Amino acid sequence: MAVKHTPTAIVHKGQKGNNTGCGKDTKEHASLWINTSEKVNCKKNGCKNS
Numbered sequence: 892m893a894v895k896h897t898p899t900a901i902v903h904k905g906q907k908g909n910n911t912g913c914g915k916d917t918k919e920h921a922s923l924w925i926n927t928s929e930k931v932n933c934k935k936n937g938c939k940n941s
């Protein structure tokens with residue numbers, strides 16, 4: 892599962908309602924996050940190498 896931050900188009904590991912792999916809280920500004928089947932493109936530790 893992946894979750895996209897729509898303003899930046901960065902796709903993180905994780906899903907809406909939880910923290911991303913790199914530790915962002917998707918419950919903050921929740922309207923900006925969508926679950927997606929796109930490939931993770933976040934380069935931070937915890938999201939990459941997933």
Ligand SMILES: [Zn+2]
Pocket residue numbers: 902903904911912913914933934935937938
């Ligand atoms: Zn990330």
